[in-house]
Amino acid sequence: MTPSYPVGLIWFRRDLRLADNAALYHALQQCEKLYCVFVFDDSILGGLPQADRRVEFICQSLTELDQALRSAAGRPEAGLITRRGLPQHIIPALAQQLDAAAVFCNDDDEPSALARDAQVERSLQSQGQLLLRFKDHRIFARDEVLTQSLSPFSVFTPYKNAWLRKITPFYLSSYPSERDLRTKLADRPEAERRPIPTAAELGFAPGTLNGLRLPTGIGGARRLLADFLPRLPQYKTARDYPALKGPSYLSVHLRFGTVSIRELARIAHESMQREDWDAQAREAAATWLSELIWRDFYFQILAHHPHVVERSFKPAYDAIAWETGPEAEALFAAWCEGRTGYPLVDAAMRQLSSSGYMHNRLRMVAASFLVKDLGIDWRRGEAWFAEQLNDFDLAANNGGWQWAASTGCDAQPWFRIFNPVTQSQKFDPEGRFIARYVPEVARLAPGLRHAPWLARPLELAEAGISLGHSYPYPVVEHAAAREKTLARYGILKPKS
Structure with a gap:
């Protein structure tokens, strides 16, 4: 028999929609009256750069979710409660304030989320309430x-x-999670009937999505x-x-x-x-x-395998000696800023910094270049992508970086190393993508955009390029970098 709770609370997290929402469906099935809440988690917000685009994406998506809830209920009072702070404190306190017998949410297997949810569950249990989690993402x-x-x-x-x-x-199959919203959504307490905060009100730079073709919500x-x-x-x-x-x-x-x-x-x-x-x-x-x-x-x-958050999936690969010191720092900065001298890599990195998006093929190319051309620890690139990507997801980002670095499960073999020039020639044959994000080389003939250092002096002059000034020389020579990488990973080969 399905349990019945007079009052329930649904805690929205990474599921900002009404349609086909597992936790919302079960909450509506099991509760006579339902409140809805989203918490701006200070433990996450505190580590974000001020111009983080994701905050504005979330705020705009929550505004639409709030409007959808009020429209479904047919009452402006029945919208989304928003709070800011630590969910470990806010959710149990709010559940007690609203007299909610159960809190419903969709689950999350990230280690920090598991720790957070365990703390929330303990607090709720001490109050005689439940945390009910469902598979959704x-x-x-x-x-x-x-x-x-x-x-x-x-x-x-x-x-x-x-x-x-x-x-x-x-x-x-879809969960009919929009059914019964009109009759079961509860009116928010009067003190909770606030508009969804903007990014600026949360202390983040406004307008970060301006000019980006990134529809929200x-x-x-x-x-x-x-x-x-x-x-x-x-x-x-x-x-x-x-x-x-x-x-x-x-x-x-x-x-x-x-x-x-x-x-x-x-x-x-x-x-x-x-x-x-x-x-x-x-x-x-x-x-x-x-x-x-x-x-x-x-x-x-x-x-x-939660250890992958900090270490290689394959423990033997933690023995690799990555490049460190001032030269490595300068190379890492050149990679982050899109000035490696390899136009496809630079275009990819500039697309990321300007939009928060990077094409999937280019994620592999850029990652391979950092690890296997520059010899820099994959974790540094993973952290940079985590800060920059609009779609950052710990599992996929970690998996993709460990794949490129050959340290992960089912990764490319360590001796497979992307050549940034041949990748450019194959996947951007006319240099159109390069020309968009690396305008310094756009006046070169399409075939020369992949490796401008191979152009003749007259071709460079006609294109307005002064290598080393208007556009950098390659920061490494790929063939030589490849040999260093083979030697670096070669310690993993079994001794004969």
């Missing part, structure tokens, strides 16, 4: 896809095959999805080329839950079987689904 949770020996997978392809064998319409996610679906049949061929409009651009919406992962996976899975699509289009849908499965894979890696 991934299809399969930590122990739902295991090997035949009931251990977690550490290689993606077998995990993906097991994931596909397990998937059924049940796992992809539930409506923004719907617009991006509607824009992507006609392009889905070309996804496999277009997604690797940063100058093309290939990806869905939904990653930030998945991160903050303004779109449901179940909806996206269902669309991809059903599209794989569409009889009105040709084989290439169905394969494109399968490729998109594979990218969504990678998310689940990295989530379960983090859940089962």
